[in-house]
Amino acid sequence: MTASSRAPWACDPARSRGRLHPEPESAHRSPFQRDRDRIIHSSAFRRLKHKTQVFVEHEGDYYRTRLTHSLEVAQVARTISRTLGLDEELAEAVALAHDLGHPPFGHTGEDALHACMAPYGGFDHNAQALKIVTELETRYAEFDGLNLTWETLEGIAKHNGPPLAPGMERDGLPPCLAECDVRHGLELTTHASAEAQVAALSDDIAYNNHDLDDGLRAGLFTLDEARALPIVGPCFAEVERRWPGLEPQRLQHEALRRVFGVMVEDVLCESRRRLEAAAPRSAQDVREAGAPMIAFSDALREDLRQIRAFLFTRMYRHWKVRRMRRKAAAVVRELxxxxxxxxxxLPDDWRLRAEAAPSEAARARVVADYIAGMTDRFALQEHKALTDPQARV
Known part of the structure; x- marks a missing residue:
């Protein structure tokens, strides 16, 4: 993006608040481009390939994983950011990093690990993503973590809104987030940049669309049931009018890509309206606006509420998914x-960390870090190795 095409409320890489550990600037990449590249090359990002959204990793090659989901989110974020005059690389970096902290088995794994960690401050995947990019990745000689810019760290911490209400004590924050805020001063009572807000809405767009796609592919609900949903039904009707008798696979794809388009257009229209009304003159004005600048319209938000309610009943609480959730939760708890x-x-490096922990709570955090880094496949292998007497160690 050139300076002339950048909106006044966009984050300017030339004015980044910098990194915790100063580094020479690149001659060929902006600071936010370097952040994006470091995230892509991280071990945690590669592991997303074998972490699932709803289904367990081995149940089918066509279901979304955390990796394919993150790539879809990044693609949407770039499109929206470019159209609104925002920094595409920053939005993409936040989008690619937003799920790094997820443990195995999707939200089921997170719920189980949070319950295990309840006596020790709980577990939160956004806070864990921050810990990964500031501590747990150990690739560089001069520092732990990826040494990302302040803006990218802020986006990871705050893309879903301010984590801290004015006057609220830090004691209510996930420990990882509180510690990161002490080091980096992330201004947790304000909203994130417009780029990070774009990443959050892009996440909503991607998972609403692909959960419909995966649910239909898995046979958890029918095309007729999908046709009865707001947004979805009119998109199916449009495709069927244009191509009568289209085979189901093509019909599904054509309809759902139109659902995708409806959500993106709505975000663009509503965000333009809000930005025009608020007239922010800087990225900091966006942070301090008191409300998100990037958002769905009220009408579309209600439509999405109905779609999510349908998916909750017919997909996330389907008996097949419940069986998977029960087994996955048991694996996490037992590990x-x-x-x-x-x-x-534990493997030697993790054993040394656990044995050096000064308290039970600190040891629990080491254990949670180890489990959170597992893929679905590795968690199942570890569980079998530790519980099956006949399994090879």
Whole structure:
């Protein structure tokens, strides 16, 4: 993006608040481009390939993983950012990093790990993503983490809104987030940049669309049921009018890509309206606006509420998915109990961290970090190795 095409409310890479550990600037890449590239090359990003959204990793090659989801979110974020005159690389970096902290087995794994960690401050995947990019990635000689810019860290921490209400004590924050805020001063009572807000809405657009696609592909609900949904029904009707008798696979794809388009256009129209009304003159004005500048319209938000309610009942609470959730939660709980009771069975580097932990809570955090970094496949392998007497160690 050139300076002339950048909106006044966009983040300017030339005016970044910088990195915790100063580094020479690149001659060929902006600071936000470097952030994006470091995220893509991280170990945590590669592991997203074998972490699932709704289904367990081995259930089918065509279902979304955290990696394919993150790529879809990044694609949407770039489109919206470019249209609104925002910094595409910053929006893309936040989009690619937003799920790095997810443990195995999707939200089921997070719920189970949060329950295990309840006595020790809980578990939150956004806070865990921050810990990964500031501490747990150990690739560089001069620092732990990826040494990302302040703007990217802020986006990871705040893309879903301010984590801290004015006057609220830090004690209510996830420990990882509170510690990161002390080091980086992330202004947790304000909104994030417009680029980070774009990443958050792009996440909503991507998962609403692909959960419909994956649910239909898995046979958890029918095309007729999908046709009864707002947004979705009119898109199916439009395709069927234009191509009568189209085979189901093509019909589904053509309709759902139109659903995608409806959501993107709505975000663009509503965001333009809000930006014009608020007239922010800087990225900081966006942060301090008191309300999101990037948003769905009220009408579309209600339509999406109905779609999510349908998916909750017909997909997330389908008996097949419930069976998977029960098994996945048991794996996480049992792994946590084993590692807390017998840290000596952890791999050497993790065992040393656990044994050096100054308290039970600190040891629990080490165990949670280890489990959160697992893929679905590795979690199942570890569980079998530790619980099946006949499994090879």
């Amino acid at each position: 946590f109990a084993i590692f807390m009771d017998s840290p000596g069975v």
